[in-house]
Amino acid sequence: MKLSGAEIVVECLKREGVDTIFGYPGGAVLQIYDAIFQQSHFKHYLVRHEQAALHAASGYARVSGKCGVALVTSGPGATNAVTGLADALADSTPLVCFSGQVTSALIGNDAFQEADVVGITRSATKHNFLVKRAEDLALIIRQAFHIATTGRPGPVLIDIPKDVSINICEFVWPEAVNMRSYQPVTQGHPGQIKKAVKAMLACQRPVIYSGGGIMNSVGSAALLRELSHSLNAPVTNTLMGLGGIPYDDPHFLGMLGMHGTYEANMAVSHCDLLVAVGSRFDDRVTGKLEAFAPDAKIIHIDIDPSSISKNIHAHLPIVGDVGVVLKQILEEIARKNGAPNADALALWWEQIAEWRAVDSLHFEQLPDAPIKPQRVIQAVHEITHGNAVVATDVGQHQMWAAQHYGFRKPHRWVTSGGLGTMGYGLPAGMGAQIAVPDERVVVFTGDASIQMCIQELATMYQYRLPIIIIILNNAYMGMVRQWQEMFYESRYSQSYFDSLPDFVKLAEAYRGTGLKVDHIEQLDSVLEQAFAIKNERFVLVDVAVSKEENVYPMVPAGAALNEMVLS
Amino acid sequence: MRHTITVLVENEFGVLTRVAGLFSARGYNIESLNVAPIQDKTVSRMTIVTRGDERAIEQIKKQLNKLIPVIKVDDISHTVHLEREMLLVKVAASPESYNALLELADSFGAKVVDDHIDSHMILELTGKAQQLDEFLSRLSDFDVTAMTRTGPVGMRRDAKGFNLD
């Protein structure tokens, strides 16, 4: 079968089982767009900015468990995509991004819309390729999907010069991909598994600390819960790991780290065994390294060897897929027929109960008082019973959503953790809604963040994505203002907006519904109204919240986890 | 601590940039980096000399391994191994200095590659980095007009190979 490069791209996407791609056309990819026009295997969603294509692909990937796919043109198209690639790299999201490139003969000539995209994206991707011949395309695409979705997942970029997409060659589909230089380990070392189980059964004060790795290893959340129950060990989640264990499981301590709960941070500070599962000891999690889990033996399970002992020394490293390793551990526990030390654990749980009693996430919503942002999140939890897919932007609203939403299941929480990318929320919410058209998607955003990808309201309208967007509008870059209040004597340098748009009218201009909440007594009824609308269009609810509310608890940057500021 | 790390990589476009970029992006030292294909032309071998504490070196090795085209990484510093480097040096020559230069070259086992008694000489010396340093310091009495060194290449001395299997 003779195909053009562009047709090979389409054929490979079909064979990779891709049903959805996000993109934006331009000169260097017209040939590929023409091939897309003539096929019906996958649906192309037209975004309004290339950054959004990548974030949408990310939201789609996180919720569906599949690889996200994006297509952008050369030069500015590709440079606009860079933030989305870096975001996916930081959060280990599997993506394949195709970018057009100028014709091979022009590369290096400062041609129109030429940029050294392989150079620019080298450190923003897990790997990238420049395709030199149409004959190489199929193998490269196959390898790109393999690299993006295996090992520690991440974004892979394929740069395709225009002539390569035009040239015709014989299409050969490589049945298998085998790369001698890339062989990720999935099985845990049996000797290490035995040692880990021995430590788990011998300890007195265990904590399981799980992260985004649980989301990347589909099915592992159930195993995580099983391990927690069989060891009677408490579990704390990182920001990326929320939903790894149901929020109402009695073993769940809440999130840990900078804005973690008192009980989670205290438990980590006092445990004698810390089992890290698909988490990477990020500085927002550990606080001051020397004071992190000082008495604990640390078991670290991760698919990425370079994450192990990078920040915190792991006494017992286990390289492997967290799902596979958790299964191995559970089997070993069953084989040994061992049980944890019940007396010690009873004491440990007593201590945890005392920390819990501090109720560090407590807030009080008085009638007639400004609306507490925490209350808005809680109200949405009540309406959706904790079953919504929740996407966020970055800032205080993100932390409140993490603390107060309460997730029942994995793959329901779509946020930018590693890079902390404002502008992520709207497009990621779109990708999520496309992945699960029958489920409720809510985007919590801020008055500043929403303006970084607000053009995507047009995309939501075009595809009739019935997303509920809730702005926790404090008329501040709240998170910046909080740091300025705490560490810069309230000098609010450039963190205040005195010219916010009328978001309700803006929503209407983009042909969705806009609603406004100014007083606490309107909150529940307006939310109910928003969730009841069934016209397939997005609904934006602009909630005026208490302007100078801060996120607590807070571990100041560089402080130890047990040096939390509670209010 | 100084470490000598040898790396087998796919001999493909851009690998050198990926390795060099890794060192600069993560703030690791790189003293020298040497690369050329091995007998199987699809593979290149690098010798990288770097400095860092154990933890940094551990990370460097892991990060190298994480690069997709990297096939194998071996830190040979703690093994019995040898390292060799080559120097080319151009020295101004005159009938007065000529014999002294020849003598010095001879005493270090350096080869005279180009020989113009009333213009310049080019000398070639292969050896340990230290020998090259000494040779250069002795040459400082003369008028060195150009020099270049390859940086070390290294290999274990035992029978063990370093190849694809």
Ligand SMILES: Cc1ncc(C[n+]2csc(CCOP(=O)(O)OP(=O)(O)O)c2C)c(N)n1
């Ligand atoms: C692209 C980008 N630029 C800057 C920042 C730094 N930053 C973090 S939070 C924040 C303020 C966010 O304000 P808003 O969206 O209103 O959320 P709030 O904190 O008020 O809830 C800023 C500027 C960032 N995370 N991302």
Ligand SMILES: [Mg+2]
């Ligand atoms: Mg704000």
